[in-house]
Amino acid sequence: AQLCTTALKRSLVLFSELFSHKMTEWTCGKVRSTFVEYFEKQAHKNVVSAPVVPIDDPTLLFTNAGMNQFKSIFLGTCAPDSPMGQIKTIGRAANTQKCIRAGGKHNDLDDVGRDTYHHTFFEMLGNWSFGNYFKVEAIDWAWDLLTKVYGMNPDRLYATYFGGDEKAGLAADEEARQLWLKYLPAERVLPFGMKDNFWEMGDTGPCGPCSEIHYDRIGGRDAASLVNMDDPTVIEIWNLVFMQFNREVKNGPLVPLPAPCVDTGMGFERLTSVLQDVHSNYDTDIWTTIFKKIQEVTGYPEPYRPGSSMEDKDIAYRVIADHIRTLSFAIADGGAPDSVGRGFVLRRIVRRAVRYGKEFLGAKDGFFQHIVDAVVESMSDTFPELKTNQSRIKATLAKEEELFGKTWETGMKHFGTAVTKAKDNSIRGEDAFILHDRYGFPVDLTLLMAEKQGLGVDMKGFDEHMQKQKDKNKDSGAMAAKKGFMGVDQLNELETIRKVAPTVDEAKYVWEDSTGKVVAIYNHKEQTFPAEAGSDAGKLGILLDKTNFYSEAGGQVGDIGTLVLPGGVFKVEDTQTYTGYTVHIGTLEPGAKVKEGDEAACKVDLARRLDVAANHTGTHILNFALRQALIRENDKNQFEKVDQKGSLVDEKMARFDFTWPSKLTEAEIARTEELVNEEIAKNGAIFTQEVEQGAAMEIVSLRSVFGEKYPPVVRVVSIGKDIPTMLSDPKNPDWWKHSVEFCGGTHLKSMGEAQKAVIVQESAIGGNVRRILMYTRQVAADAAALAESFAQELTGIMADTSIAPAEKLKVIGVFGKKVDDSLIPMLKKVEVKNAIKKAIDDCRAEEKKHTAKVKQWGTEIGEKIAKEVEESKLAFVVRVLNNYQPLLAGERDAIVECGKALEKQAKDTPTLLILKDPKKGTAHVIGTVPKDKTDKLAAPEWVQSLGCKGGGKPVSASGAGLANDAVEESVKKAEALAEQKLA
Numbered sequence: 001a002q003l004c005t006t007a008l009k010r011s012l013v014l015f016s017e018l019f020s021h022k023m024t025e026w027t028c029g030k031v032r033s034t035f036v037e038y039f040e041k042q043a044h045k046n047v048v049s050a051p052v053v054p055i056d057d058p059t060l061l062f063t064n065a066g067m068n069q070f071k072s073i074f075l076g077t078c079a080p081d082s083p084m085g086q087i088k089t090i091g092r093a094a095n096t097q098k099c100i101r102a103g104g105k106h107n108d109l110d111d112v113g114r115d116t117y118h119h120t121f122f123e124m125l126g127n128w129s130f131g132n133y134f135k136v137e138a139i140d141w142a143w144d145l146l147t148k149v150y151g152m153n154p155d156r157l158y159a160t161y162f163g164g165d166e167k168a169g170l171a172a173d174e175e176a177r178q179l180w181l182k183y184l185p186a187e188r189v190l191p192f193g194m195k196d197n198f199w200e201m202g203d204t205g206p207c208g209p210c211s212e213i214h215y216d217r218i219g220g221r222d223a224a225s226l227v228n229m230d231d232p233t234v235i236e237i238w239n240l241v242f243m244q245f246n247r248e249v250k251n252g253p254l255v256p257l258p259a260p261c262v263d264t265g266m267g268f269e270r271l272t273s274v275l276q277d278v279h280s281n282y283d284t285d286i287w288t289t290i291f292k293k294i295q296e297v298t299g300y301p302e303p304y305r306p307g308s309s310m311e312d313k314d315i316a317y318r319v320i321a322d323h324i325r326t327l328s329f330a331i332a333d334g335g336a337p338d339s340v341g342r343g344f345v346l347r348r349i350v351r352r353a354v355r356y357g358k359e360f361l362g363a364k365d366g367f368f369q370h371i372v373d374a375v376v377e378s379m380s381d382t383f384p385e386l387k388t389n390q391s392r393i394k395a396t397l398a399k400e401e402e403l404f405g406k407t408w409e410t411g412m413k414h415f416g417t418a419v420t421k422a423k424d425n426s427i428r429g430e431d432a433f434i435l436h437d438r439y440g441f442p443v444d445l446t447l448l449m450a451e452k453q454g455l456g457v458d459m460k461g462f463d464e465h466m467q468k469q470k471d472k473n474k475d476s477g478a479m480a481a482k483k484g485f486m487g488v489d490q491l492n493e494l495e496t497i498r499k500v501a502p503t504v505d506e507a508k509y510v511w512e513d514s515t516g517k518v519v520a521i522y523n524h525k526e527q528t529f530p531a532e533a534g535s536d537a538g539k540l541g542i543l544l545d546k547t548n549f550y551s552e553a554g555g556q557v558g559d560i561g562t563l564v565l566p567g568g569v570f571k572v573e574d575t576q577t578y579t580g581y582t583v584h585i586g587t588l589e590p591g592a593k594v595k596e597g598d599e600a601a602c603k604v605d606l607a608r609r610l611d612v613a614a615n616h617t618g619t620h621i622l623n624f625a626l627r628q629a630l631i632r633e634n635d636k637n638q639f640e641k642v643d644q645k646g647s648l649v650d651e652k653m654a655r656f657d658f659t660w661p662s663k664l665t666e667a668e669i670a671r672t673e674e675l676v677n678e679e680i681a682k683n684g685a686i687f688t689q690e691v692e693q694g695a696a697m698e699i700v701s702l703r704s705v706f707g708e709k710y711p712p713v714v715r716v717v718s719i720g721k722d723i724p725t726m727l728s729d730p731k732n733p734d735w736w737k738h739s740v741e742f743c744g745g746t747h748l749k750s751m752g753e754a755q756k757a758v759i760v761q762e763s764a765i766g767g768n769v770r771r772i773l774m775y776t777r778q779v780a781a782d783a784a785a786l787a788e789s790f791a792q793e794l795t796g797i798m799a800d801t802s803i804a805p806a807e808k809l810k811v812i813g814v815f816g817k818k819v820d821d822s823l824i825p826m827l828k829k830v831e832v833k834n835a836i837k838k839a840i841d842d843c844r845a846e847e848k849k850h851t852a853k854v855k856q857w858g859t860e861i862g863e864k865i866a867k868e869v870e871e872s873k874l875a876f877v878v879r880v881l882n883n884y885q886p887l888l889a890g891e892r893d894a895i896v897e898c899g900k901a902l903e904k905q906a907k908d909t910p911t912l913l914i915l916k917d918p919k920k921g922t923a924h925v926i927g928t929v930p931k932d933k934t935d936k937l938a939a940p941e942w943v944q945s946l947g948c949k950g951g952g953k954p955v956s957a958s959g960a961g962l963a964n965d966a967v968e969e970s971v972k973k974a975e976a977l978a979e980q981k982l983a
Helices: 002-025 030-042 068-074 081-091 135-149 173-182 268-273 288-298 314-330 342-360 368-379 391-421 429-437 443-452 459-472 490-497 606-631 666-682 694-699 722-730 733-737 777-799 803-819 826-872 892-905 939-944 964-982
Strands: 092-100 121-130 157-162 189-192 199-200 206-218 234-245 254-267 514-523 532-534 538-544 561-567 568-578 581-588 593-594 599-604 642-647 653-659 686-692 713-719 740-742 759-765 769-776 877-880 912-917 922-928 949-952 956-963
Touching: 002 459, 030 121, 030 135, 030 826, 068 081, 068 121, 068 254, 081 092, 092 314, 092 713, 121 135, 121 268, 121 314, 121 514, 135 157, 135 234, 135 254, 135 826, 157 173, 157 268, 173 189, 173 206, 173 538, 199 234, 199 568, 199 694, 199 877, 254 268, 254 288, 254 490, 268 912, 288 314, 288 342, 288 368, 314 368, 314 391, 314 713, 342 368, 391 429, 391 443, 391 561, 429 443, 429 642, 429 653, 459 593, 514 532, 514 593, 538 593, 538 599, 568 593, 581 956, 606 642, 606 653, 606 713, 606 759, 606 769, 653 826, 653 877, 666 722, 666 759, 666 826, 686 722, 694 713, 713 722, 740 912, 759 777, 769 777, 777 826, 826 892, 877 964, 892 922, 912 964, 922 949, 922 964, 956 964
Parallel strands: 157 189, 877 912
Antiparallel strands: 092 121, 121 254, 157 206, 199 206, 206 234, 234 254, 514 538, 514 599, 532 593, 538 581, 561 568, 561 599, 568 581, 642 653, 653 769, 686 713, 713 740, 759 769, 912 922, 922 956, 949 956
């Protein structure tokens, strides 16, 4: 054993020496920078990586590919003056993109750690052409970079190309094949079908054939048969996608793109493993610092063993190292563990890492957060956001690990239950899945725990439940994005065929009517550009050379209004922008027509826009107020800050999303609303100015949306202080007293135009992300008035003495639901709900008193009737309780207590008691007959003689449905029957 241990140590030393030599030649930092610098030399723009938590793409859980941030370019929806529009103009881009694949369609989570190449977080090196170059350059540069710059052995490289698909009507990509034959022999240029070599963005959109470059880690052999066979020794390292088609409808035909594009992606971790000549991604220097930190923090006696070890401890090292990177980047970019959506995926990742650390490395509680330091140390030079958010990342993970500690105890109880429910000496697949999904127990941990109990796990059942979840989550996070009114083909026709210039829309900030000339008419149904159209054409999009309509952008809805044309009126129902074209969407009024060249009078609905502007400017003040109310008054949350995560404003409300770790207290909401209204009362002027981005960013109090990309020249909106003064002294601390933001929306002239603001809702929409709904102007006044009317309505309910307490509780319940469902000022709603709670308590107390009084009445009536029986020697009695106490309103307690009194004091006398309910209009009936008289008169027969439904035993029966106005006659019938039967 000692000899084996010595040999192992020698092997590790030799490996370390060889590994160190390889890393010196190609460190991970050099691999990354070499790629980007190579393409910069080919006139590509180095674009900063987009956040892994998408800002403006609701179809994604996480950024999972390098092309995600360029989607608007591929779809043709970016404006020319936007950051993406400027990149499109350059035509070339390259970068390293942060990616996460965990959850939804692309999910590598459960494979991480069990092999040496899967990751939930990875970097994607990529270069793009947006109609600039195509296959020749893409293939030539790929070969040059790999073989001449990185120095890969050409004999180990294989290329694949699209071999065609007869069913889809697609020919083989012979062009790509011929280009590869310049560098490779024919036996290493291999055709594959749609599955491997045809790339599609989704069911619709740009798509095309792709060409992959594969690398043989072994060499000196013919490895063609191992390409695309999931062999770990022959791996894909680079995928070149040639987007030359567009699919406009699902399963529809492929239409050639007018300007083909290139999208390439090369896994950074895999490339580094090839250049450092190791077979495992985890054996590169990317992971060295993190592995050392894991050993230091857990105190595990052995370091990570390089290679493909499948021992539990080495799997644990890989799991923790991968997961801490994923979580560090996700939290830095605005994500957080939670119970839904991407937050739930992050929570599962935390729990998977923590359990592996505790179970296999003996880690103590709270260990996980400390590994963040290693991620920051090794990666913050390239991704500085890690350093900026280091404290917040650690605090979030500490809080989440503490929460998991509590969940773990519950999970262990479920495991115990699963053991008792084991079938055929195996824990059921369903239970293993619940432990995995709900409690964060990796299935291999469940297998180990089950083995200690002498059990197995039904892996087939577990896999079935996993597949159901994957099927369910295929569209996870995929909210339908607003469907484009125009497609890429129509936009290309405008731009390249019809040569229509982008719309001039500066007048949108003027707030006056303007004029423009019709330059294009788009028939949405026909997807054509007719020269003229009539009112029977349906939905149209009219493009003018210039307009004063604001198109939807930055969370602000588009303008509505009318275009007055020579041939009639066009009603604008929405305004959207596509690649710089402002499209007025709507319909012609009956009998109206439009043709190209028409002069149009542009009439925006300015009253609606004023309401929209009040809400938009209101979000700026709300952002400002939250910073004052939360950051400066919550010392315990110093690591937190309020960052805007999104907004939506229309004429009715302002919706504002922001980062904060907990529900806002009533005091925080009150202070925030107070600050907003203080700014409205100050009536500060609204200043706007276009400024160079660099200069604007110097203003100390400027707020911008985290992760958003801004153009070189930005529009700055300031409230209460002119912008030139701020620019002249940008670090002046007085500027913290003013709201300053980048914004291209339409705003008020002065804050007083907002009139009033009320916060009507505050809620959670994800981990550490809150949402506030706020009203301004008349909508705010109406909401406040509604709240006041609720207070008055409740006062009226409580003052109504005609309603019995029990009935009043029902009325208050319905009223409370109405209040809950309403959007009224939150603070006023709290007041009303507190008043409702007090009203309920008062009603219950009153009900209790009333019930006691009713019971007392019943007892007293029973005693009176018993006295009548005794004094008059009555053989039976038929009595209406209301005749004794007119205040009775059908309370059953009265008739029950009356019966009890008679049972005590006149138990030998048959009695028939009637209690009228004035609200229902019917009476309750109870009949009792002593046992020794039931042979003559049975209680059910006597009750039914009143003419109502009834039943029971011979000695007692009850009835219902006797109309109040029939009681007098019915009493006579019952008395007659008793006289007859008991005679």
